[in-house]
Amino acid sequence: MSKKIKVGMLGIGNVGTGTYRALEMNHDLIAARTGLDIEIVKILNRSPEKDRGISVPAEKYTADVNEILNDPEIDIIAELIGGIEPATSYMAEALSKGKHVVTANKAAIAANGPMLASLAQDNKVMLRFEAAVAGGIPILTSITTALLSNELTQVHGILNGTTNYILSQMSMYGKSYEEVLKDAQEKGFAEADPTADVEGLDAANKLSILISLIFGISASPDAIPTRGITSVSNVDIAFAEEAGYKIKLLGSAERKGDKVYGNVEPVLLPVSHPLASVNNEFNAVFVNGNAVDELMFYGRGAGPLPTGSAVLGDIIGISKRIDKESAYDNLPQLRYDSPLTFAGEGSSKYYVRMAVPEKSGILGKITTIFGEYDISIEVIRQEADKVEGDEQLVSLIVILFDTEKKKLLEALDKILKTDAVHSIENIMRVETR
């Protein structure tokens, strides 16, 4: 009655362990619902002595990747090593040998998506990577199935749990960035080297994948303007909250005409925006479609079991098609063929915090220069408290009406050359809804 599906797994770290456990827990339920008897038959494991907290029969382990890639019995390869190489090469080899591939690897898909997608197509096999974006949240499945009825015009994602945890804790408890980061590292929510998370690089990989799926163009992570959360201070958070905003690190992209604008940066979101209530380690993806209007998908973006849930979901999706001997249908489909072009950062409302000397005439100079650049000021406020570490300086915060980022930077450059401003401390987009 039930069809046997054999899976070879490359890597048994957090995601591999979670995938193995999710299958252990739900194998029988999956079989009852789908008629599929899925088994992970071989696992590439270069440290078999390490205790993973799961009981895997020793004979499933191998230290030789070829034992898995060359096994004619294996239908699906789950690549869960992470990093661009050797993961990309292993996936390319698997696809070339006519094996379906599931991966959680955002870096490899963002870097080598075009090559891997075309290999999959040439070999009439499927390549799936739901786990690569926002962990357990079925956002790629939704975009590439149920939402095909829409032109999606916008995407905004809280795509990194570590940075959302840090910003949430700073906001909730008034703690400093350094304090929260240390605490997050102790709790295992942040890595010893947090660069990829706090500088926004992890989010840029995920946004790159979303841009391909939604807009059908390539925007490599290097081409996406990316700024992390290290410039966000408690002064920014306190001001934003008083003014009715929450600060979130967003990966965003939006189509305007034949251009797609997008970046990764901390953004001021109105508290009424659904993303503003997404706290701590949770992720969420907000999309806007021309028929469906607003949608938000919320859940855990990391962790062994939530990510394993997505990997296993992709394995089931492929297995059902193998079982039915149904035609090749590569979903989600990475596309790079749309006539749109990626154009980096566009225009927006902006928040700027400057450190200024406490003397008269400052505001006049600043507003005059903004005026020269046709940039209108919505809010301007000088903070009473001195800037930390310099008794001569206070914070001056402005919120500016829609302006091009490029023009804003030119104006700020000119302002910096006067004696009115000591330094530009932070620039963040202000999102309206």
Place this chain on the structure above:
Amino acid sequence: MSKKIKVGMLGIGNVGTGTYRALEMNHDLIAARTGLDIEIVKILNRSPEKDRGISVPAEKYTADVNEILNDPEIDIIAELIGGIEPATSYMAEALSKGKHVVTANKAAIAANGPMLASLAQDNKVMLRFEAAVAGGIPILTSITTALLSNELTQVHGILNGTTNYILSQMSMYGKSYEEVLKDAQEKGFAEADPTADVEGLDAANKLSILISLIFGISASPDAIPTRGITSVSNVDIAFAEEAGYKIKLLGSAERKGDKVYGNVEPVLLPVSHPLASVNNEFNAVFVNGNAVDELMFYGRGAGPLPTGSAVLGDIIGISKRIDKESAYDNLPQLRYDSPLTFAGEGSSKYYVRMAVPEKSGILGKITTIFGEYDISIEVIRQEADKVEGDEQLVSLIVILFDTEKKKLLEALDKILKTDAVHSIENIMRVETR
């Protein structure tokens, strides 16, 4: 290159108009992405003189349903009439004639799901109804594809936009239920006869469908304990907010052992719960899976275009399978074959508001009787204000630790027979997270 798919549409009210418009807007994009040339070729319309705000060639209209059901060229029937009959009969006839069926009809699917699902199976055609639950939100697609890797243990949904709008406005502006309902009716958010919405019947239909998909059992809307929002007063909302809760009308179901408990009722949700921030006409569905943990899906649960987005998404999903001549795969799959049983309401924390005379000895009597039933009190508070319309009475509010609903009702019955309590004004579940 592109495969022609012909759709016959039954009904051209709000949802039909939205579906037609969504296809008009996105036909070319869908063709570019999927290779499908989808056309709505005939429309059952019994009032062709009515202006729908869309331009449909007159020859597409027919007043005779058989012209559509018997047209051998038509691949897919979109049933958008609503109501149990004649919609069920039309769908049954279409399925019997080997046509795929898409519907937005929650009442017909909740009432006749088993019959329609088995007809689809017998005739090897597909039956899809994403639009029947939570409008544009792709919750059924997610449950029946990406989340097959999980045992889902819980579902909580804000499944009705009208009641969520009313509760949100009462909460935000302190307006009375009657005032907001009237306002909602004037704005077109509530119907002239709001019974199906405010009494929870619409939500019960949707919960019934979710229970079948998630737990694989039948729970007909009649078997689901259902209570609407008419008992919710501003006193309840004010108390709840002071205590850190928001009141939402939820359709909920949860598995405990081999039983599934569920109901539709207003519930006190902690403000930190993701559903607590879902306001106004928006819907959201929150599920808990044994691998993925918490997930929430948020969006518009009604409206022509959002609902049309879901109908068209189902049409595309079926069309892709027709195009690939892929094997029959009936998703979402209504299941009624699981060994679980539906057991109505289980145990929970409860909120009770009573009207009591303002005299001494009241609290002693009440707490003694709760004690006899082993029901512990977490919070008890007597309001200072008199109950509206009776100068002798004040409100007494208790929050009770976990207890069975049945036992609670017995205790309240006994309390009512003393002179300590004039009346029980409201009972609501308190959800913990």
